[in-house]
Amino acid sequence: xxxxxxxxxxxxxxxxxxxxxxxxxxxxxxxxxxxxxxxxxxxxxxxxxxxxxxxxxxxxxxxxx
Amino acid sequence: xxxxxxxxxxxxxxxxxxxxxxxxxxxxxxxxxxxxxxxxxxxxxxxxxxxxxxxxxxxxxxxxxxxxxxxxxxxxxxxxxxxxxxxxxxxxxxxxxxxxxxxxxxxxxxxxxxxxxxxxxxxxxxxxxxxxxxxxxxxxxxxxxxxxxxxxxxxxxxxxxxxxxxxxxxxxxxxxxxxxxxxxxxxxxxxxxxxxxxxxxxxxxxxxxxxxxxxxxxxxxxxxxxxxxxxxxxxxxxxxxxxxxxxxxxxxxxxxxxxxxxxxxxxxxxxxxxxxxxxxxxxxxxxxxxxxxxxxxxxxxxxxxxxxxxxxxxxxxxxxxxxxxxxxxxxxxxxxxxxxxxxxxxxxxxxxxxxxxxxx
Numbered sequence: 001x002x003x004x005x006x007x008x009x010x011x012x013x014x015x016x017x018x019x020x021x022x023x024x025x026x027x028x029x030x031x032x033x034x035x036x037x038x039x040x041x042x043x044x045x046x047x048x049x050x051x052x053x054x055x056x057x058x059x060x061x062x063x064x065x
Numbered sequence: 066x067x068x069x070x071x072x073x074x075x076x077x078x079x080x081x082x083x084x085x086x087x088x089x090x091x092x093x094x095x096x097x098x099x100x101x102x103x104x105x106x107x108x109x110x111x112x113x114x115x116x117x118x119x120x121x122x123x124x125x126x127x128x129x130x131x132x133x134x135x136x137x138x139x140x141x142x143x144x145x146x147x148x149x150x151x152x153x154x155x156x157x158x159x160x161x162x163x164x165x166x167x168x169x170x171x172x173x174x175x176x177x178x179x180x181x182x183x184x185x186x187x188x189x190x191x192x193x194x195x196x197x198x199x200x201x202x203x204x205x206x207x208x209x210x211x212x213x214x215x216x217x218x219x220x221x222x223x224x225x226x227x228x229x230x231x232x233x234x235x236x237x238x239x240x241x242x243x244x245x246x247x248x249x250x251x252x253x254x255x256x257x258x259x260x261x262x263x264x265x266x267x268x269x270x271x272x273x274x275x276x277x278x279x280x281x282x283x284x285x286x287x288x289x290x291x292x293x294x295x296x297x298x299x300x301x302x303x304x305x306x307x308x309x310x311x312x313x314x315x316x317x318x319x320x321x322x323x324x325x326x327x328x329x330x331x332x333x334x335x336x337x338x339x340x341x342x343x344x345x346x347x348x349x350x351x352x353x354x355x356x357x358x359x360x361x362x363x364x365x366x367x368x369x370x371x372x373x374x375x376x377x378x379x380x381x382x383x384x385x386x387x388x389x390x391x392x393x394x395x396x397x398x399x400x401x402x403x404x405x406x407x408x409x410x411x412x413x414x415x416x417x418x419x420x421x422x423x424x425x
Contacts, residue, residue, distance in 0.1 A: 006180075006182040006186075007182075007370070007374060010182075010186055010370055010373070011370060014366040014367070014370060017366075018363060018366055021360070021362070021363050022363065025360055025363055026358045028356060028357065028358040028359050029358075029359060029360050029363045029364070032352070032356055032359055032363075032364060032367065033363065033364075033366070033367045035367075036367035036368060036370070036371045037367055037370065039371060040367075040370050040371045040373075040374045043371075043374050043375065043378055044374050044377075047374075047377065047378050053378070055378065055379055055380065055381055056158070056378075056379045057379045057380040057381060057385050057386075057389060058381060058385075060158075060389065060392050060396060061385070061388065061389065061391075061392055
């Protein structure tokens, strides 16, 4: 929990500030936000749990160098 | 997409895209490739980037009333969405790179005790505010926040005259192939200018009208690298992680202004934030065109937070950000040269009946 607290706090802040907008907007906006926030949390949890994780920066370095 | 952006604002956005990160990473690989001739690389790259921009301009002239993105989607929906998605991925990578670089720079030089996530959160919050204000307000902000840094750079040669050693610049054109390699590295950054024709319609973006902005961008980047060369020499400059910051740290204007570097760093910071904000605006527009019924302003926070998380995931360390300059020319070269060429061929004007009859 401690590991992914920063990203959760940031998402909660974003949700609170955008709440009115999401309530009045069409469903596509809520689905889009939910998908991206979930992806952010999943990436963060995966990132903090694996110190040797593969990084796209390294892939690009490897492919193009 | 909004069109009420003046020529001055478009020029300033072009300068920001060339200068904000373009002065930071390319100097080290450029100097390693061309040594004392590295400064020529920026000039050659600035001229080379005119070719893809001219291609985009030529395609856009066929659709005077809409932006290139809208033309792509209306004429060839699947090709248009595919190309847009590819540009989206490239600029998502760019925004992640820029967030990570800004945060690393702040952490290394100015705020070492503050967690990276807090710094990145502040940068993304500012970018989201730019997107929510719209491109018109962001473009106006660029005219206010961009010029102070540009003006300071133009005064740099006068402030450095006492410490400069022009001998570091000779012999001239010792390595012509090295200059070609250096210009490739600079091109990798200048190619980000491709965002401008994608953002603005023909009324705002005409290549001839943003030439002054490109010229100022070349001048600023060239002055910075020349300053680094004449002050530190080619050998010492390549040892630094951020040569421009080391350069401005050498400035001493009386005892009262011995920390002039802080003023210049404070003038540079908004240029990087604006670049992140404009890139985020573009990504939100791309999301809106691909996902039906999506509101760009509501998409800003989710896209921004995902970019923040990916900025921590994509890059191993702050050092890797600089090393990536060597692979950027190929990544951006594809998008800056082949995609405009593809659009030039695919988006041909339709033959009207009148024209066909006239020919008969």
